[in-house]
Amino acid sequence: MSVLENLKENVIAGNESKVLEYTQKALDEGIDLEKILNDGFIPGMDVVGSKFQANEIYVPEMLISAKAMKAGMKILEPLLTEAGIEPIGKVVIGTVKGDLHDIGKNLVAMMLEGGGFEVIDAGVDITAQKFMDLVKENKPDILGLSALLTTTMVEIKNVIDAFKEEGLRDDVKIIVGGAPVSEDYAKDIGADGYSPDAASAVNLAKKLLGK
Amino acid sequence: MGRLLDLVKSSYSEKRRIVAPLVGFPGVKIAQSSIKLAQQNHEEHFKVVSSLVDKFKPDIQFVLMDLSVEANALGLNTLFPPDDSATVMKKHGKFGTDELALLEKIKFDSDSRLLSYVKTVELMKRRFPAGVKVGAYVTGPYTLAGLIIGAEEAGLMAARHPEKLEEICVFTNDCIMRYAELLLSAGADAVCVLEPSGVMLGPSHFEKFSVANVKDIVKLCHTADSDCIYHVCGNSTHLIEKMVESGVDGLSLDSKDGGIYLSEIAKNIQKNIVLIGNISPSRTIVYGSPKEVKEEVKALLESMDSFPNYVLSTGCDLPLETPVDNISAFMETGRNYTISV
Numbered sequence: 001m002s003v004l005e006n007l008k009e010n011v012i013a014g015n016e017s018k019v020l021e022y023t024q025k026a027l028d029e030g031i032d033l034e035k036i037l038n039d040g041f042i043p044g045m046d047v048v049g050s051k052f053q054a055n056e057i058y059v060p061e062m063l064i065s066a067k068a069m070k071a072g073m074k075i076l077e078p079l080l081t082e083a084g085i086e087p088i089g090k091v092v093i094g095t096v097k098g099d100l101h102d103i104g105k106n107l108v109a110m111m112l113e114g115g116g117f118e119v120i121d122a123g124v125d126i127t128a129q130k131f132m133d134l135v136k137e138n139k140p141d142i143l144g145l146s147a148l149l150t151t152t153m154v155e156i157k158n159v160i161d162a163f164k165e166e167g168l169r170d171d172v173k174i175i176v177g178g179a180p181v182s183e184d185y186a187k188d189i190g191a192d193g194y195s196p197d198a199a200s201a202v203n204l205a206k207k208l209l210g211k
Numbered sequence: 212m213g214r215l216l217d218l219v220k221s222s223y224s225e226k227r228r229i230v231a232p233l234v235g236f237p238g239v240k241i242a243q244s245s246i247k248l249a250q251q252n253h254e255e256h257f258k259v260v261s262s263l264v265d266k267f268k269p270d271i272q273f274v275l276m277d278l279s280v281e282a283n284a285l286g287l288n289t290l291f292p293p294d295d296s297a298t299v300m301k302k303h304g305k306f307g308t309d310e311l312a313l314l315e316k317i318k319f320d321s322d323s324r325l326l327s328y329v330k331t332v333e334l335m336k337r338r339f340p341a342g343v344k345v346g347a348y349v350t351g352p353y354t355l356a357g358l359i360i361g362a363e364e365a366g367l368m369a370a371r372h373p374e375k376l377e378e379i380c381v382f383t384n385d386c387i388m389r390y391a392e393l394l395l396s397a398g399a400d401a402v403c404v405l406e407p408s409g410v411m412l413g414p415s416h417f418e419k420f421s422v423a424n425v426k427d428i429v430k431l432c433h434t435a436d437s438d439c440i441y442h443v444c445g446n447s448t449h450l451i452e453k454m455v456e457s458g459v460d461g462l463s464l465d466s467k468d469g470g471i472y473l474s475e476i477a478k479n480i481q482k483n484i485v486l487i488g489n490i491s492p493s494r495t496i497v498y499g500s501p502k503e504v505k506e507e508v509k510a511l512l513e514s515m516d517s518f519p520n521y522v523l524s525t526g527c528d529l530p531l532e533t534p535v536d537n538i539s540a541f542m543e544t545g546r547n548y549t550i551s552v
C-alpha cells in the first residue's frame with residue numbers, strides 16, 4: 001500500500017498514532033500538501049461518513065476516526081497556511097443557548113475540517129448575540145447551529161431572527177441540525193440548509209458554496 | 212400485585228389495554244409545586260406524582276425521571292433549575308483509575324437525595340389506590356459512566372480502551388444495583404433502566420457495557436418478584452435484540468419520529484416481552500391538539516391489536532410544558548379503546 005492509502009486506511013480505523021506516522025511519512029516523501037488532503041484524509045473521512053450512514057459503524061468509531069484525522073491535520077495546518085493554500089470555506093458552529101449537547105456538533109465540526117473547511121467551534125450554550133459577534137469578527141461563509149432539545153430548537157429560530165434584525169442575515173449562510181430538527185422546520189424558520197448527519201453536512205456546506 | 216406480563220395478558224383477554232404514559236413533570240403544574248422542590252423532597256415529590264394519579268388514573272405511575280440521581284450521589288456537580296430537571300454539569304478533564312478509586316469510597320446509598328426517591332416510592336406504594344403499579348427509574352450503567360467521565364469521552368473509551376470502560380461500567384452498575392435494591396425494598400413494582408446514551412453504541416459495545424450489567428439488575432428485580440424494563444431513547448432498532456438478551460420483562464421504546472415502528476418490532480419479538488410505547492412526546496403530545504392526540508393513539512392501538520404483549524405509553528418522558536388536555540386525551544382514548552380481535 002502507498003503512504004496515502006495507509007493514511008486513508010488508518011483514518012478509517014481511527015488509529016491516531018498511525019495517522020500521525022503516515023502524515024509525517026507523506027511529508028518526508030515530499031508528497032504535495034493538497035494531495036495528502038485530497039487522497040488521504042478526505043477520502044478516509046468519506047468512507048467513515050458513509051459507513052456511519054449505513055449503520056456499519058456507530059458514534060465511538062466515528063469519534064476516533066475524527067480525532068485521528070484532527071490530529072493529523074494539526075501537522076498539516078501550519079504548512080497549508082505557509083504555502084498559501086486556502087481552506088475551501090470558513091464555518092462558525094455552535095450549540096444554541098440552553099443546550100449543552102455537543103457530541104453531534106463536534107462530529108459535524110470535525111467532518112467539515114476533514115472536508116477541507118476552516119472551522120471555528122463556538123462551543124455550547126451560545127446566545128444569539130455571541131453568534132452575531134463571532135460572525136462579525138470571523139466573517140465565515142457558513143454558520144452552523146445545533147440543538148438537541150425540543151425546548152432549545154426554538155432558539156435556532158431566535159438566532160436567525162436576530163441576524164435578520166441586525167441586518168446580518170445576508171452576510172452568512174445558516175445551516176441547522178440536531179435530532180429534533182427537520183428539513184421542514186429548517187425551511188419554516190428560514191435557514192439555508194439542514195442535514196441529518198455529519199457526513200451529509202459536509203456535502204451541504206460544499207453545495208451552498210457552489211463547490 | 213402480580214407481574215406486568217400477567218396483567219397485560221389478562222387485560223388483553225378483556226379486550227382492554229394497560230395505559231401508562233411516561234408522565235411526571237406535568238404533575239408539578241397540577242400540584243403547584245416546582246421540579247426543584249419535588250426532586251429534593253419526598254413529600255413534595257409524592258404530592259406531584261399523586262396529583263397525576265388522581266387526575267389521569269394510569270395503570271402504572273413512575274417517579275419523576277431524573278438522570279442525575281446516582282451521578283449526584285457520587286458527588287458530581289449538578290444544576291437544579293427551578294423548572295427543569297436536575298442535570299449533571301459537563302465534565303472537564305481526564306478521568307483515570309485514581310478518580311475511580313475515590314468514587315468507590317463514597318457512601319453512595321446514604322445520599323439524602325437518592326434516599327428521597329426511595330421514600331417517594333415507599334409513599335407511592337403505601338398510599339396509591341390498589342391497582343396502580345409503582346414504577347421507579349435507575350440510570351443505565353453506560354449512561355452513568357458517561358455522566359461521570361463525559362459522554363464523548365465514554366464513546367472514545369468504548370473504541371480505544373474497552374477494558375477500562377468495562378471496569379467503570381461494572382462500578383456504575385454496582386452503584387445502580389444498590390439503589391435498585393432500596394427501590395425494590397420500598398415496594399417498586401417495576402424498575403426501568405434508563406440507558407439513553409446507549410443509542411450511540413453499536414450492538415456489540417451495547418452488549419458489553421450495558422446488557423452484560425443490566426442482566427444483574429433484572430435478576431435482582433425478579434428476586435423481589437418485580438419487573439425490569441429497558442428504556443433507550445431515539446432509534447434503538449439496532450439494539451433491540453441485545454436488550455431482549457438481558458432477560459428484561461419490558462422494552463420502553465421511543466416514537467416513530469425517533470425511528471421506531473412498534474408493530475414491526477412486535478412481529479419479531481418473543482411474546483413474553485412487553486412492548487411499551489410509543490406516541491411522540493414532543494410532536495404529538497406537547498405540540499399537537501387533543502384531536503391529533505386521539506387520532507394518533509387510536510392509530511397506534513389499532514396497529515397493535517393482534518399483539519397481546521403491549522402497553523400503551525409515550526415514547527419518552529413528557530416535559531413540564533405538556534398541555535394537560537393532551538394527556539387527558541391520551542388517557543381517554545386508551546381507556547375507551549376496545550381491541551378488535
Ligand code: B12
Pocket residue numbers: 059098099100101102103104105107108143144145146147148149150151175176177178179180194195196197198199201278279296297298299301358362363407408409410411444445446493527528
Ligand atoms: C448524550 C446525551 C446527553 C449528554 C450530553 C453530553 C454531551 N456532551 O453532548 C448529557 C447527559 C449531558 C445530556 C443532558 C441532557 N439531556 Co440529553 N441526550 C443525550 C443523548 C443520549 C445522545 C445525544 C447525542 O450525542 N447523540 C449522538 C450524536 C452523534 O447525534 P446528534 O447529536 O443527533 O448529531 C447528529 C445529527 O443530529 C447532526 N447534527 C447535530 N448538530 C448539527 C448541526 C448542524 C449545523 C448540522 C448540519 C447537523 C447537525 O449531525 C450529528 C452527527 O451525525 C440523547 C438521546 C438521543 N437518542 O439522541 C439525549 C437527549 C437529546 N437528551 C435529552 C434530555 C431531555 C436531556 C436533559 C434535559 C436531561 C437531564 N435533565 O439530564 C439534559 C439537558 C442538558 C442541557 N441543558 O442541554 C432528550 C431530549 C428530549 C427532547 N426531545 O427535548 C434526549 C433526546 C433523550 C431523551 N429522550 O430523554 N444528554
